[in-house]
Amino acid sequence: MSAGTINRGEFAIVGVGEPDTQNRVPEKTELSMGTEALLKAADDAGIAIKDIDGWFVPGGPSPNQAGEYVGVFPSYADGGNVGAVSPIAMVGHAMAAINAGYCSVAAVLHTQLSRSGPRGGGGGDTSSTIGGQFIAPYGIEGEYSRHGMVANRYNQTYGTEMSGFAELAVSNRKWAQLHPRAAYTDPMTVEDVLNARILSWPITLPMVCPVLDNASAIIITSADRAKDMNKKPVSILGFTQEFEMSIDFKEDLLDWEMIRKSGEKLFPMAGVSHNDIDLVQTHDCFIPVPILEVEGLGFCEKGEGLAFVADGRTAPGGDFPMNTNGGGLSYSHSGSFGLASICDTVEQLRGESGPRQITDANIGLVTGSGGGFTTNTSIILTNQ
Amino acid sequence: MTSEYTNPVPTPTPDTQNFWDGLKEQTIQLKRCLENECGRFHHFPRSICPYCHSTNLEWTPVSGNGTLYAFSVNHRPPRGWTENEAPVIAIVELEEGIKLYTNLVNPPEDPTTIKIGVPVEPVFDKVTNEVTLLRYRLK
Incomplete structure (x- = not known):
């Protein structure tokens, strides 16, 4: 393989996971639901979460928030927002990053409570976010x-x-x-x-x-x-x-x-x-x-x-x-x-x-x- | 007074409900990993141990006693903050090793004289009928 090229067949998807329940799950948070999916995918692939060093989290929580929640501290991450197809785009980003040597085991994770949210941050009422619960009530701002x-x-x-x-x-x-x-x-x-x-x-x-x-x-x-x-x-x-x-x-x-x-x-x-x-x-x-x-x-x-x-x-x-x-x-x-x-x-x-x-x-x-x-x-x- | 509290209050989620319910009962419960080789507490509460990635976790009561890890006097608190003009904001390190944000409720007249590392104890501050905040007192 020459530097800067990605050859067909050189990469594969080795694990997949989805949560047990979805669609209407007010009993979950975005991050707990995403964790379910991630654990299942890792189990499917036969890897430990700590093996993940590439972290692609489009939409919903940022890679930073999701990484901090799960305890994934990768050497490469991307939450690139390129619209509704971001999760697909991330597959390409992950291949590029692996090809470049920035990471070796990439997880692409998307989780979003669009019906039962908002709990992941963003506009409106933020009192249920991590910051809204554990930081803002104490007058910690900025x-x-x-x-x-x-x-x-x-x-x-x-x-x-x-x-x-x-x-x-x-x-x-x-x-x-x-x-x-x-x-x-x-x-x-x-x-x-x-x-x-x-x-x-x-x-x-x-x-x-x-x-x-x-x-x-x-x-x-x-x-x-x-x-x-x-x-x-x-x-x-x-x-x-x-x-x-x-x-x-x-x-x-x-x-x-x-x-x-x-x-x-x-x-x-x-x-x-x-x-x-x-x-x-x-x-x-x-x-x-x-x-x-x-x-x-x-x-x-x-x-x-x-x-x-x-x-x-x-x-x-x-x-x-x-x-x-x-x-x-x-x-x-x-x-x-x-x-x-x-x-x-x-x-x-x-x-x-x-x-x-x-x-x-x-x-x-x-x-x-x-x-x-x-x-x-x-x-x-x-x-x- | 509690009905007049206008500062930010938390809205619990399924991940954190027990923590906030515990404070209303004047108990502090933290999530602890039950794996023998880990066994660590973590905070904020999650559905997974962020250190070993086990989901074998248990809400565990703790004393809440600890030491002052860091503090500042925030002269520009959040918009709409009405409780006091410049709250003493702090990080307390608990005996269990975890750290949490809080306020010191009994700072000296000149809070800049406080030394980090001093012992502190929890104060259960019922700010509304629904919410008790975990604040701290210099011992």
Whole structure:
């Protein structure tokens, strides 16, 4: 088999399952009904649930919600919404993912209580969702309130202070000041960040990304085709996507397994070491996250992240350039994130970043954590 | 007062009904795996053990005692929140190893002085005739 092709007969469906009862089942939840189907399919195939490393969950609950419920933390997932035929499309997605080596045992699961619901989330009354039952009644709202708990636990555990987190926001602002399309470019000091309006103590407003209009696009093709394109290609050296419990139900609020797993796989896959990385784009949606990302990916030890980025190391002119467009905090964040970071990295690797250009930028890493912080996905790019 | 409660309240599902029914009786019941090699509690309640994937589970009463794992003071609680201006939101780690979101009902005047790791005990807060929330008190 040559890379990038899927030959007929190379894949097979090896198990099927449906719940005992369906159609009108108010005694079930979407996720309990889906679990029934999944267990039967796994039994039919003679596999254990833990063997599943590819997870395709179209419609109904997201792959993240379904994975967290069942306890499936795959290395590849897709909830791609391409309309009513999504479950069929997922068969193709699963083959592609297996062919690419991202996973080896794929489960496609669809479950939706369209008659007896809603219980899976979405619009309207959400009081029966997991969040509606176990989170909202306690006045926990928005990701910032979770990150208030993360930041406070971080400081009490490691003896650090919020000024360290605030400095990271200031460094990102300095990059944004060099970017013509950045949202926020006013001068900002550590004191400004610390003294700003408190959202969820100790998190203040400048430590939380805004939600803005933002669009980005990239074109990907094979290395062969890329040779004939306009510009020198930027190669993808590695890709990971890892899952675990959400921020609401993590084993360890300061050591996110999904980031650690990403790092453990990404560098060997890309054939580079941490010292080879010239720039890093993190997901600075909430100020503790980039710190947990640089620690989890292995750039420094747990608890050393703030010291690692201190003294302007990540700002323009620093020796560990990070979020070189200003990041989600100062450049742009639409609620989704990452594509603009990839665009920015590609421009850096092509030497097109003008006043923000890093000298000798050859290898860049883009990482992002999201989906209720059930997942981290990371890539390494190079101009070589 | 209970009829006036306007903050978000949970609507139980078949997966969680026993948990919420238990709180009304001032008991805390968690789902526990009955497989010998696993035996772990989990939370939120599911129809499958998220650790070993067994469906051999049992609702098991627990004391609810634990320690404060994390907390924050939420100055921007959900829209329509009327109970208090800035609730102390928290994660409590139970003796059984599971963690759950809650509120601290007796924070000191300056809640930022609270230290994580301190012992806490459950408070059964009957907010409506239908709903009792599981809140926590610093011991």
